Amino acid sequence: MSQVGMDTVVESAAPEAGEPSAQILGRSPWELFWRRFRSDRVALVALAFIVFLVLIAIAAPVIADHVNHHGPNQLNTDLTTAIGLPAVGPSKAYWFGVDTVGRDVFVRTMYGARTSLLVAFIATGLSVVLGTILGTLAGFFGGWVDTVVSRVIDIVLSLPILLLAIGIAAACSITAKGCFGGLIQPGISLVVAIIALFSWPYIGRIVRGQVLSLREKEFVEAARAQGFTSAGIMFREILPNLAAPIIVYTTLIVPSNIIFEASLSFLGVGIPPTTPSWGRMISDAANGQLYTAAWWMLLAPGIALVLTTLAFNLVGDGLRDALDPRMGG
Amino acid sequence: MGRYLIRRMLFFVLVLFVVSVVTFIIFVKLPSVDPAIRAAGRHPSPRLLATIRHKFGLDRPLYVQYWNFAKGLIPLPGLFLNKEVYFSYQNHVPVSEDIYSRLPVTITLTVGAAIIWLLIGIPIGVVSAIKPRTAIDRAGMIFALFGVSAPVFWLALLALYIFWFKLGIAPSSGIPPGESIWVSILKGRFVLPWFTLALSTAAFYSRMVRGNLMEAMSEDYIRTARAKGLSERRVIFKHGLRSALTPVVTMFGMDVAFLLGGAVVTETVFQLPGIGQYAWTAITVNDFPPIMGVTVLGALFIVVANLLVDIVYAFLDPRVRYA
Numbered sequence: 192m193s194q195v196g197m198d199t200v201v202e203s204a205a206p207e208a209g210e211p212s213a214q215i216l217g218r219s220p221w222e223l224f225w226r227r228f229r230s231d232r233v234a235l236v237a238l239a240f241i242v243f244l245v246l247i248a249i250a251a252p253v254i255a256d257h258v259n260h261h262g263p264n265q266l267n268t269d270l271t272t273a274i275g276l277p278a279v280g281p282s283k284a285y286w287f288g289v290d291t292v293g294r295d296v297f298v299r300t301m302y303g304a305r306t307s308l309l310v311a312f313i314a315t316g317l318s319v320v321l322g323t324i325l326g327t328l329a330g331f332f333g334g335w336v337d338t339v340v341s342r343v344i345d346i347v348l349s350l351p352i353l354l355l356a357i358g359i360a361a362a363c364s365i366t367a368k369g370c371f372g373g374l375i376q377p378g379i380s381l382v383v384a385i386i387a388l389f390s391w392p393y394i395g396r397i398v399r400g401q402v403l404s405l406r407e408k409e410f411v412e413a414a415r416a417q418g419f420t421s422a423g424i425m426f427r428e429i430l431p432n433l434a435a436p437i438i439v440y441t442t443l444i445v446p447s448n449i450i451f452e453a454s455l456s457f458l459g460v461g462i463p464p465t466t467p468s469w470g471r472m473i474s475d476a477a478n479g480q481l482y483t484a485a486w487w488m489l490l491a492p493g494i495a496l497v498l499t500t501l502a503f504n505l506v507g508d509g510l511r512d513a514l515d516p517r518m519g520g
Numbered sequence: 521m522g523r524y525l526i527r528r529m530l531f532f533v534l535v536l537f538v539v540s541v542v543t544f545i546i547f548v549k550l551p552s553v554d555p556a557i558r559a560a561g562r563h564p565s566p567r568l569l570a571t572i573r574h575k576f577g578l579d580r581p582l583y584v585q586y587w588n589f590a591k592g593l594i595p596l597p598g599l600f601l602n603k604e605v606y607f608s609y610q611n612h613v614p615v616s617e618d619i620y621s622r623l624p625v626t627i628t629l630t631v632g633a634a635i636i637w638l639l640i641g642i643p644i645g646v647v648s649a650i651k652p653r654t655a656i657d658r659a660g661m662i663f664a665l666f667g668v669s670a671p672v673f674w675l676a677l678l679a680l681y682i683f684w685f686k687l688g689i690a691p692s693s694g695i696p697p698g699e700s701i702w703v704s705i706l707k708g709r710f711v712l713p714w715f716t717l718a719l720s721t722a723a724f725y726s727r728m729v730r731g732n733l734m735e736a737m738s739e740d741y742i743r744t745a746r747a748k749g750l751s752e753r754r755v756i757f758k759h760g761l762r763s764a765l766t767p768v769v770t771m772f773g774m775d776v777a778f779l780l781g782g783a784v785v786t787e788t789v790f791q792l793p794g795i796g797q798y799a800w801t802a803i804t805v806n807d808f809p810p811i812m813g814v815t816v817l818g819a820l821f822i823v824v825a826n827l828l829v830d831i832v833y834a835f836l837d838p839r840v841r842y843a
Contacts, residue, residue, distance in 0.1 A: 345531070346538050349826055351781045351818035354799060355546060358811055361803045362550035370550050450671045454785055457673050458800060470671075477677055477789060480692075483685045493674040500669040508665075 224435075227513035234509025237502040244499060248304040255298040261285075263302040263467045267293030277485040288487035290475060300491045302467035307499065310379060310462070311448040314386035318448075319441050321387070322394025323433065329395070330402025331425055341399070344392040352389045353454070359385055360460035382461050386451050390444055394437070401436055405429050435514040442507035446500035453496055469496045528830065532823055539819040540590040547812040548589060577604065593816050606813045610805055615813035619795050624701045626794035629786065630779040632710055633717040638772070641722035642765070645729025649764075650756060652734065660726060667723025676716045676789040683712060694791035713790045717783060721775060725768060732764035739763075766836050770829050777825030781818020 218226075228234060247254065255261060271277055271293050280288040287296035329340035363370040364377035405411065406429065414428050455461030456470030457477075464471065469492040475481070476488035564572075573579045577588055591599045592606050606615035648660040683690035690712050695704050704710065736742065737760050745759045746752075782796030791797070795814045802810035 342531075342534070346535055349535055349819075349822045350539065350542070351778065351815050351822065353784050354782060354811060354815045354818055355542065357784065357800065357803055358543075358546045358808070358815065359550065361806065361811075362546060362808070365551055365806055446669060453671055454673065457671075458784065458788060459804065470673075473674055473677065477673070480680075482677055482681055486681060489674075489677055489681065493678065496674060497666070497670045500671075501665060504665055504669055 224513050228509060231509040231513065234506050234513075237505035237509070240498065240502045241506065244304055244502070245308065247301055248308050251298075251301040251305055254301060255295075261295035261298050263294070263299050264465060265294060267295075276481070277488065280485070281487055287491040288485065290472075290485070290488050291481065296472070296487060296491050299467040299472060300469070300495050303469040303472060303492055303495060304499070306379070306462055306466055306468045307449050307452060307496070310383055310386065310452045311445050314383045314390065314448050314452075315441060315445050317383070317387035318391035318444065319394050319437060322391040322396075323398050323430075323437060325391070326395040326398025327402050327425055327429060327433070330399040331406055331421065331429065337399070340395065344395050344399075347389065347392045348396075350389075356385045356389060356451075356455060357458060357460050360455060364460065378463050379466070382452055382455060385455070386448050390448060390451075393444060394440055397436055397440055398433060401433055402429055405432055439507060439511045439514060442503055442510055446503040446507075449496070449500050449503070469493075528827055532827060535823050536593050536819065537590075539816070540586075540593050543812060543815050543819075544586055544589050547808045547815070548585065551806065551808055589812075592813070593820070595820060601813050601816065606809050606816075608802065608807055608810050610802065610807035615809050618798060618810065619813055619817060622793055622795045622798050625695070625792050626780060626782060626787070626796060628701055628705065628710060629713055629717065629783055629792060629794060630776060632714040633721070633779070634772070634776050636714055636718035637722040637725060640718060641725025642729050642768070644722070644726035646733060646756070646761065648726065648730040649733035649737065657730075661730070664723040664726045664730075667720050668727070670720065671785075672716060672720050673785050673789045675719060676712070676786065679712050679716050680790075693789070695793060710792075713786055713792060716790075717779075717786045725771070728771065729764060729768060732767060733760055736760045736764045763837075766833065769832055769836060773825045773829035773832070774822070777821040778818070780821045782814050 251263075255263070261267075267289065271289070271291060277289045277291055277293070279285050279293075282288070285295050285297065287300060290296055290299070325340050325343075329337040359370075360381060363381050411424060411428055414424050419427070452461055453468070453470030453473070456468040457474045459471075459474060462468040462471060472492035473489060473496075476485070476492075482489040570579070577585060580588075588602075588605050592601050594600060601614075601616040601619065603614040603616070607613075608615055608618065611618070644660040644663065648657040651657050680690075680693060684692050691707060691709050693712075695709055699707075733756075737756070742755060742759055745755045750758075782799055783794065784796035784800055786792070787794040787797035788800050795817070799811040799814040802808070
């Protein structure tokens, strides 16, 4: 565990971490981390892919407008056969072919990146905030706070998550009003809420474990002796030390949340049909075994999905190795 | 051990209670659709609606409705999935009948896949761990990363496209109505579902076994075992693997329980008439009791597995003492 928190404590005594001499350089934990991460080629390529994907997601309308001139929901019924099969495979005008109603699969795959990343990032962000707060409180205060939080985590992790998620999604999507008195509307916000609700316990459990060992460390004792309040210790001493595990597990939860969203959309209870989503596109391809007639409908969103989750997993593994080589993996 | 078991049983009851409240809210109170209207068909008269509401207990106070629902979680005959509440408005059949007739499909899928993922996942993890940074290790870990990253439903469709549609060596998805489960197994209808489901789970196992075994092999007792002059094979299989596999037991128990409660995605994509597909088909027509019943059964599987896994753990890991 790299102790970033030490810097804040020692700062007043030693302003800089030693004079750089010829042989021995004083390196901060973050410098060490960056040097290790930089040498991990696979993780760097994966990171580059993620950046590329984010850019595509942001620029999707512009690219679609300039390259193919097609919108994501633009119907071209003249591109389908009489019985409603897509007639155009991958070609110059339609790079990844068209689907059953003549929509451009390439454009929809790009827009799908938007949906996937947006949902996964927001849901993961929410679960990290919730998991960190509850995990820190549980680990720091112990006692009944810990008992309550730990039991809640145990219980959420022993629920049939997918069935409940499907149930909530379906129950809240029957009418446009949504549920909980209109607090949760059908659509993207509902999917985000469901995923966040079921993924914070993973972060919460890890954070709690880390805080349990951190609170016994000398620098926490020193801060207490200096008269810091509990809140002060948690924010200024504990939280900076949690950065490494939180970053690693956040990167590893993003891909599972991407698959979670895709699964819900595949089952038809996730993202509404008009919003392009990889899971929904794959379910379109599965519908009536269409993929046997139009394999491109299956291939494009599927490969996009696999590459994206693979990239996040690779970056997560790389971060873990770089931030703490002893953490295993 | 006695006190521990009592504590575990209390947790068991607590989880079931929470599950009952959560599922009651989600499946009974959240849907803004009136089940009576669904059951009554088109253009019902107000009197018919009132009769149906009365029959399903929808006119009773909330706590009575909750209690009738919660009784269905108590694993005793007559109470478990009782017909009064767990009744499909769409099919006009008690949910328990449908579930019990579909359970064999889900069990067949889960057990077959579980055997395959252990046979794939553990050896890959072991070989990767004892030959780190070799070509075999890299190949194994690439397989594992791919398996972790690819969603089951896409792998399933890809497998169907290649092995059924293109090569014609696997049967198409689905089980014809009336065909017995043994005939389906013999006709190979489960082969693609088994392997697809096993592949993604095996990936997690091989990563976990590799990490655990590498850690175990650097422990002092392994050095002692080597110093005693044991063969490397004995050191790995007798001493290293034992501690490396203990956490796998936990994971295995939970994974099997989760899947027995309905492998929704796999069953849906392969059109296997198990309880996961049952829950999903019901939900697409806003019929909530079936998914409610499947969820209750699934929660029970998970809670029981949790308990079993903890007890097995005590036998496997000599350091674990329950007080």
